[in-house]
Amino acid sequence: MSRFGDATSVERLAEGRYRAELDEGFGFAQALNGGYLMAVLGRAAVEASAHAHPVSTSAAFLRVAKPGPAEIVVEHRKSGRTADMFRATLVQDGKSIVDAQITTATLDPAAEPVWAGDRPAPALPPVASCSILDEPPKNTTPRIAAPDDEFGDRGDRGFADRVDMRFDPSTMGWLDGRPSGRLEGRAWFRLRCGYEPDAYSLALAVDALPPVALNVDAKGWSPTVELTWHLRAVPAPGWLAVLGTGRLSAGGWFDEDVEIWDSAGRLVAQSRQLARTGRA
Amino acid sequence: MSRFGDATSVERLAEGRYRAELDEGFGFAQALNGGYLMAVLGRAAVEASAHAHPVSTSAAFLRVAKPGPAEIVVEHRKSGRTADMFRATLVQDGKSIVDAQITTATLDPAAEPVWAGDRPAPALPPVASCSILDEPPKNTTPRIAAPDDEFGDRGDRGFADRVDMRFDPSTMGWLDGRPSGRLEGRAWFRLRCGYEPDAYSLALAVDALPPVALNVDAKGWSPTVELTWHLRAVPAPGWLAVLGTGRLSAGGWFDEDVEIWDSAGRLVAQSRQLARTGRA
Numbered sequence: 001m002s003r004f005g006d007a008t009s010v011e012r013l014a015e016g017r018y019r020a021e022l023d024e025g026f027g028f029a030q031a032l033n034g035g036y037l038m039a040v041l042g043r044a045a046v047e048a049s050a051h052a053h054p055v056s057t058s059a060a061f062l063r064v065a066k067p068g069p070a071e072i073v074v075e076h077r078k079s080g081r082t083a084d085m086f087r088a089t090l091v092q093d094g095k096s097i098v099d100a101q102i103t104t105a106t107l108d109p110a111a112e113p114v115w116a117g118d119r120p121a122p123a124l125p126p127v128a129s130c131s132i133l134d135e136p137p138k139n140t141t142p143r144i145a146a147p148d149d150e151f152g153d154r155g156d157r158g159f160a161d162r163v164d165m166r167f168d169p170s171t172m173g174w175l176d177g178r179p180s181g182r183l184e185g186r187a188w189f190r191l192r193c194g195y196e197p198d199a200y201s202l203a204l205a206v207d208a209l210p211p212v213a214l215n216v217d218a219k220g221w222s223p224t225v226e227l228t229w230h231l232r233a234v235p236a237p238g239w240l241a242v243l244g245t246g247r248l249s250a251g252g253w254f255d256e257d258v259e260i261w262d263s264a265g266r267l268v269a270q271s272r273q274l275a276r277t278g279r280a
Numbered sequence: 281m282s283r284f285g286d287a288t289s290v291e292r293l294a295e296g297r298y299r300a301e302l303d304e305g306f307g308f309a310q311a312l313n314g315g316y317l318m319a320v321l322g323r324a325a326v327e328a329s330a331h332a333h334p335v336s337t338s339a340a341f342l343r344v345a346k347p348g349p350a351e352i353v354v355e356h357r358k359s360g361r362t363a364d365m366f367r368a369t370l371v372q373d374g375k376s377i378v379d380a381q382i383t384t385a386t387l388d389p390a391a392e393p394v395w396a397g398d399r400p401a402p403a404l405p406p407v408a409s410c411s412i413l414d415e416p417p418k419n420t421t422p423r424i425a426a427p428d429d430e431f432g433d434r435g436d437r438g439f440a441d442r443v444d445m446r447f448d449p450s451t452m453g454w455l456d457g458r459p460s461g462r463l464e465g466r467a468w469f470r471l472r473c474g475y476e477p478d479a480y481s482l483a484l485a486v487d488a489l490p491p492v493a494l495n496v497d498a499k500g501w502s503p504t505v506e507l508t509w510h511l512r513a514v515p516a517p518g519w520l521a522v523l524g525t526g527r528l529s530a531g532g533w534f535d536e537d538v539e540i541w542d543s544a545g546r547l548v549a550q551s552r553q554l555a556r557t558g559r560a
Contacts (some may be wrong), residue, residue, distance in 0.1 A: 039531060055505075055554070056506040056554050058340070058381060059505060060336075060381040060383065062365055063357040076343055077379060082532070082556065083505060085379075085505075087367075087379060096357060096358075099381055101379055101381060102508070103340065103505050111531030113529065114529040114557075115462065115497070116527070116530070117528065118461075118526045119524075152358050161295060181395070181396075182395065185503050190504075203367070216395045217394050217395070219360060225363060226381065228338055228508040230535060232533070232535075233531075240528055247397045247547060248393055248512050249395045249396075250392065250393040250394055250512065250513060251387055252391075253360070253389030255512075255550065256512060265384055267528050270511075270535065272508065272552055274510045277394075
């Protein structure tokens, strides 16, 4: 097992009850990443399902999850011809942490797009021209560092040692007081442990960018209220391009849309989250 | 009360339990519109909340709702400084019809956008240049009819008599075998009963377009699996511009994104749904 595989594995306790051990490496400080929690919820739903993929996941983030044991309660809601539908809740210390509605189905890895949009995928500079972030964005003194091409575990300092992200420098101006003024963020993404892209690492990737509102008016962290993501294709091995935009920041709320494209040039995931604008 | 106000009203039965009478006018044949059901769910959540607006709603469509009595079960999940979070389920005849996760908050009607995108709102021809659809899209022989400027109830033949939609003809080519080849659909929207735009009519509007995949490869109806929509501003009175696009149709699934702009030129709602491509 890889580190990400271990960190998202679930053990069946009983009908509709699963146990997970949440890994502190997939968070910043003591707050675990919402995408990581969606990956764990997705695994539990697929375990409970006759289908192979979590094609649609809506998550409501109620409370902050902490590293350590958690229980996932999965309630079967409907089985149709092509999909199963579930409610799933991540519980810690008797408290509900994340509520989710998950639809599972089995996607055909060979399915070709019938239509794939008239907007091209936004360009992302080559991996070698992108930057790594040497501290998690929550830290008050993050900095851009030279790319590190070493593939493998870099130690145990947190998210940036689990997840290898290479940021498009044009979207990272917020780091030194030059935000671009647009809701945007773009990065290459892969897991340092060598775990190749699948539905669970995509769940992590759709919530892995620093909040796009850091380029407009957010300061510090921006808590996600709701995030829905859809798996659109089975991803190919290799780097993932994570492309974040947003449509509106107003009244202390903003949306963040993420598209993920795989190394075969296909749209494999799309998400939208509604978040509160960070004021810290 | 207006017809739409009546049709979405909920009566409190007990803590977390509400009753509604579902109006056959807000559906096609015997299948009620998903947006109408979200409006009813949103009213129940706001009734149960200290806040005024359903800012985020994720709905999983389990079964087809029928006209007549329904119960809404609302479970309070969390109250924070600025928002309350709920699970809500629409139940008929002891069966769960729609599961929803709803976040309520109170938006400031005077809030000005901090940033409102670098893509302009897609253009929609003037109301007078748009067409009405004289039969519901599910009907096998829908047709474009001359605009009808009469404001008020036209009778009792169904959805088109409750909802006055003026379709952009360039997105309606699927009606006569000339689909545009793109996931798209655009229309002006208002309620014939004179009910002015609010969060509940927006819930209806985000699911009111004929499926955008009719312009690509869908035939007949395309069942929505999941729809998440966010209220982004309190809408002004008048016509709403409903602008539908999509990013990908593949493997029998497509996404439909809807933005709604009000008569004051503001983005007031955004939604995305994942649906099965109709094959009927």
